[in-house]
Amino acid sequence: MxxxxxxxxxxxxxxxxxxxxxxxxxxxxxxxxxxxxxxxxxxxxxxxxxxxxxxxxxxxxxxxxxxxxxxxxxxxxxxxxxxxxxxxxxxxxxxxxxxxxxxxxxxxxxxxxxxxxxxxxxxxxxxxxxxxxxxxxxxxxxxxxxxxxxxxxxxxxxxxxxxxxxxxxxxxxxxxxxxxxxxxxxxxxxxxxxxxxxxxxxxxxxxxxxxxxxxxxxxxxxxxxxxxxxxxxxxxxxxxxxxxxxxxxxxxxxxxxxxxxxxxxxxxxxxxxxxxxxxxxxxxxxxxxVFYDFIYKNVKINYDGIEIITNFAAQYREELIEGQICFNAYIIEVGDLENYFGHYEYDAKEAFYKDDATNLPKINQKANFYLNDNLRFVNGLLKK
The missing domain is CATH 3.40.630.10 (Zn peptidases)
Structure with a gap:
């Protein structure tokens, strides 16, 4: 059959x-x-x-x-x-x-x-x-x-x-x-x-x-x-x-x-x-x-004047807005993320992180950010 x-x-x-x-x-x-x-x-x-x-x-x-x-x-x-x-x-x-x-x-x-x-x-x-x-x-x-x-x-x-x-x-x-x-x-x-x-x-x-x-x-x-x-x-x-x-x-x-x-x-x-x-x-x-919706690897951040290579993860929240389910990505973890996988993974190759408010990925902020100024991520995904 x-x-x-x-x-x-x-x-x-x-x-x-x-x-x-x-x-x-x-x-x-x-x-x-x-x-x-x-x-x-x-x-x-x-x-x-x-x-x-x-x-x-x-x-x-x-x-x-x-x-x-x-x-x-x-x-x-x-x-x-x-x-x-x-x-x-x-x-x-x-x-x-x-x-x-x-x-x-x-x-x-x-x-x-x-x-x-x-x-x-x-x-x-x-x-x-x-x-x-x-x-x-x-x-x-x-x-x-x-x-x-x-x-x-x-x-x-x-x-x-x-x-x-x-x-x-x-x-x-x-x-x-x-x-x-x-x-x-x-x-x-x-x-x-x-x-x-x-x-x-x-x-x-x-x-x-x-x-x-x-x-x-x-x-x-x-x-x-x-x-x-x-x-x-x-x-x-x-x-x-x-x-x-x-x-x-x-x-x-x-x-x-x-x-x-x-x-x-x-x-x-x-x-x-x-x-x-x-x-x-x-x-x-x-x-x-063992999964996050998004994992970003080898991201360079400036933490108190020290350059650090780290990883961070984002997860969709399914939010009901005006009768529609919207998948909105939020940063939920920063660290080595060892033994975790991403449904979407991106190797930043030591590109610098920044967003509209800070140069550090912060828990519970929306996953809208830049890598090296020229790579723009919107709702977790690289904007082509």
Whole structure:
């Protein structure tokens, strides 16, 4: 099966970029081919509807939810691409709908999505509210879990550009985790099911994304929803959609997330799950914080009359301005930056640094500066 071609055929072109709100997805949920299977299952803090979509007649029940964190939209895009596949009336769609019953919550946190924040409108991280259930969105998710009684859970998230695949110098474009169910991080039957499935997904993704799949940290926190569902005995997979080279809008990452979803259900429907995949799973390199968006090397500065060669790093802040996500680069670190990589790296070759206010890069100032007067950098990038 050509997963790249399958993605092209099913990509939902009405949604793209990073800023995905309820207004973005509502027209998709109103389409005639899925409208009958869409329900409102609750409301957010600010009264926005939380939608579900259920389809399929298979005995294996799959529960998927996305945008628990409002500013993590990549998996929502991939989920709608996958929904398009399920409605394509192809042999593959019929196979999946006959094998599974899918229950999707495409946007659990519509208030956070509109505000482009991780937390909900009460400034609560829903992924730390799985025990206290203080928020309406958390209650909706838990009630659905208890009523639907899934056989597998798919917890769909984004991760920041700072994560790499161990020390390889490659970004962690997509990472997985079979969450722990106890403090000792032991492997019981349900966690092993998640581990084996992730091992199989990774085998497939390596054909398309070699060396750019990571394994997320499995420290146990019962307040996290994935850990809670794993603790309750349901195999749970965490997806973390990360950075692909030059893909800040996460359209390439969207493709690989779609591929991972399709692979998951092909493996399960064909009973092609690896047996005892613990070693394969543990051989997936762990995520590591090793990246900045920009690194500038061998920059000459004048510090108290002394010329020094140093390095500095800048990072994008994703800022919602007049309904648009703006990527604004700010200097966040100055020093040797040993063992760190940049998604964009520039060797200044001992050129002098200066900006409009000073001759020193300072933390939290915008990455607008000159090197040797003639090289101008605007928002982190060399102006041609």
């Amino acid at each position: 050509n997963l790249e071609q399958l993605f092209i055929q099913n990509k939902e072109n009405l949604i793209n970029g990073r800023y995905l709100t309820l207004d973005s997805i509502s027209p998709l949920l109103e389409r005639n081919n899925i409208k009958k299977d869409v329900k409102v299952i609750g409301e957010s803090v600010l009264g926005a509807p939380i939608y579900s979509y259920q389809v399929g007649t298979g005995k294996t029940k799959i529960f998927l939810w996305s945008q628990m964190h409002g500013n993590e939209s990549t998996t929502t895009k991939a989920l709608f691409d996958f929904i398009n596949l399920l409605n394509s009336e192809t042999d593959l769609a019929k196979q999946l709908l006959g094998a599974f019953t899918f229950y999707c919550i495409p946007m659990l946190n519509p208030d956070g999505a509109k505000l482009y924040t991780r937390a909900n409108a009460n400034d609560v991280d829903l992924n730390r509210d799985s025990q206290n259930l203080t928020q309406p969105e958390s209650k909706v998710l838990r009630a659905t879990f208890e009523e639907f009684k899934p056989h597998y859970c798919f917890n769909l998230h984004d991760q920041r550009t700072i994560f790499g695949v161990s020390d390889t110098g490659k970004p962690a474009t997509i990472s997985f985790l079979a969450p722990s169910y106890n403090e000792e991080r032991e492997v019981n039957a349900s966690r092993l099911q998640a581990i084996n499935l992730i091992a199989g997904i990774n085998d497939i993704l390596q054909q398309y994304l070699p060396g750019q799949v990571g394994r997320f940290d499995d420290s146990f926190n019962i307040n996290c929803i994935g850990d809670t569902f794993q603790y309750l005995g349901v195999p749970t997979l965490l997806f973390e959609a990360g950075h692909f080279q030059d893909d800040y809008l996460r359209e390439e990452t969207r493709k690989f997330t779609f591929m991972a979803l399709v692979s998951s259900f092909m493996i399960l429907s064909e009973n092609d799950v690896v047996s005892n995949g613990i070693d394969k799973y543990l051989n997936i390199p762990q995520n590591k914080v």
